[in-house]
Amino acid sequence: MRFGVLGTGSVGRAIGGKLVEVGHEVKMGSRSAGNENAVAWAAEAGDAASEGSFADAAAFGEVVVNATAGQRSLEALEAAGAENLAGKVLVDIGNAIDPNERPPALIIPGNDSLGEQIQRAFPEARVVKTLNTVNNSVMVDPRGLPGSHNVFVCGNDEEAKAEVAAMLESFGWAGEEIIDLGDISSARGTEQYVGLWVRLMGALGTAEFNIRITPND
Amino acid sequence: MRFGVLGTGSVGRAIGGKLVEVGHEVKMGSRSAGNENAVAWAAEAGDAASEGSFADAAAFGEVVVNATAGQRSLEALEAAGAENLAGKVLVDIGNAIDPNERPPALIIPGNDSLGEQIQRAFPEARVVKTLNTVNNSVMVDPRGLPGSHNVFVCGNDEEAKAEVAAMLESFGWAGEEIIDLGDISSARGTEQYVGLWVRLMGALGTAEFNIRITPND
Numbered sequence: 001m002r003f004g005v006l007g008t009g010s011v012g013r014a015i016g017g018k019l020v021e022v023g024h025e026v027k028m029g030s031r032s033a034g035n036e037n038a039v040a041w042a043a044e045a046g047d048a049a050s051e052g053s054f055a056d057a058a059a060f061g062e063v064v065v066n067a068t069a070g071q072r073s074l075e076a077l078e079a080a081g082a083e084n085l086a087g088k089v090l091v092d093i094g095n096a097i098d099p100n101e102r103p104p105a106l107i108i109p110g111n112d113s114l115g116e117q118i119q120r121a122f123p124e125a126r127v128v129k130t131l132n133t134v135n136n137s138v139m140v141d142p143r144g145l146p147g148s149h150n151v152f153v154c155g156n157d158e159e160a161k162a163e164v165a166a167m168l169e170s171f172g173w174a175g176e177e178i179i180d181l182g183d184i185s186s187a188r189g190t191e192q193y194v195g196l197w198v199r200l201m202g203a204l205g206t207a208e209f210n211i212r213i214t215p216n217d
Numbered sequence: 218m219r220f221g222v223l224g225t226g227s228v229g230r231a232i233g234g235k236l237v238e239v240g241h242e243v244k245m246g247s248r249s250a251g252n253e254n255a256v257a258w259a260a261e262a263g264d265a266a267s268e269g270s271f272a273d274a275a276a277f278g279e280v281v282v283n284a285t286a287g288q289r290s291l292e293a294l295e296a297a298g299a300e301n302l303a304g305k306v307l308v309d310i311g312n313a314i315d316p317n318e319r320p321p322a323l324i325i326p327g328n329d330s331l332g333e334q335i336q337r338a339f340p341e342a343r344v345v346k347t348l349n350t351v352n353n354s355v356m357v358d359p360r361g362l363p364g365s366h367n368v369f370v371c372g373n374d375e376e377a378k379a380e381v382a383a384m385l386e387s388f389g390w391a392g393e394e395i396i397d398l399g400d401i402s403s404a405r406g407t408e409q410y411v412g413l414w415v416r417l418m419g420a421l422g423t424a425e426f427n428i429r430i431t432p433n434d
Contacts, residue, residue, distance in 0.1 A: 105327040181416045192409045192410070195410065213427075214364055
């Protein structure tokens with residue numbers, strides 16, 4: 001399958017690399033084609049990897065992944081173009097935080113979320129929020145942590161959530177570890193959890209952790 | 218030891234009952250002495266239980282527990298009186314949410330928390346945020362859930378956090394399950410997590426759950 005990955009940071013490179021590894025073609029998009037990170041990534045990831053503008057990547061993908069920094073995601077998706085997102089699964093991994101606060105602070109009110117903002121701005125996209133609750137290393141290598149732990153999917157389109165769950169399983173997540181939290185408004189829950197995540201990272205001294213819901217059966 | 222428990226809802230009654238059960242004297246406080254919930258609770262909890270106003274309870278307690286609804290906690294603590302809180306450990310279990318939103322929504326900006334607001338308003342109290350991440354049944358009966366799971370303490374005073382950890386252990390929490398997240402600003406993390414908690418409650422169909430951090434060693 002063809003994926004467009006928007007964003008050339010650590011999340012975009014980790015997701016893009018994993019998607020190539022499990023057999024997909026991936027075009028990484030950035031503000032302008034020829035981004036240094038994206039060119040280096042594509043050279044390393046091999047023949048199935050390429051790069052271009054946000055619009056190039058979104059047009060290329062049958063599925064589009066938003067891996068841009070949350071506070072700039074709406075702008076990046078505007079550049080990608082509503083026509084290149086319409087009807088497609090749009091996997092949103094963004095977290096809208098103010099990186100100038102120490103530790104980073106949530107910038108969206110409690111009754112809204114980036115996932116919902118994206119769904120409202122691009123009503124024809126099939127937005128699924130996922131993976132924003134873990135570090136990029138855990139996103140693509142969940143078995144690198146001991147035992148069972150959880151990841152969430154949030155979205156209005158059941159079929160889109162099923163497609164994303166299949167992608168997560170291809171990354172190594174077990175089916176029973178994937179919790180469907182409900183419609184896209186439940187993205188609030190996963191985005192607000194990041195407020196705890198940054199504190200846990202500080203207390204534990206590592207970003208290599210996750211949570212397990214107990215019990216979950 | 219003597220505890221003042223502010224709040225006559227399910228959290229106050231659960232905490233008050235458990236404190237009596239493990240050998241403490243408890244006075245439950247409410248807006249005015251003679252509150253119906255508090256009178257019924259005291260009658261059932263036995264000789265070590267009593268009730269009165271917020272100020273009565275705070276004056277009585279060597280440790281004071283804020284178990285009021287978060288959006289009214291500052292008002293309740295004003296009524297309790299700064300002089301009755303000065304120098305004491307103040308255990309804050311409140312969550313500041315708008316209960317009229319469905320599901321309830323966080324009402325404090327991402328760079329603040331109720332725990333910090335209370336510490337700022339009562340600088341002589343030794344505020345420790347804890348237990349606000351679980352349902353009242355789990356607060357006082359953590360072993361009712363299978364396996365290991367976590368609870369957090371946040372506060373500026375190390376000795377106060379140690380006292381609260383001892384209280385948690387008397388409730389059944391294991392020492393290694395209690396994670397010190399740092400100073401009172403880390404209360405943001407536990408309060409923001411509640412945004413995920415309400416969604417998990419919806420998805421799981423129960424409030425009887427918690428999270429385990431993996432790995433935590």
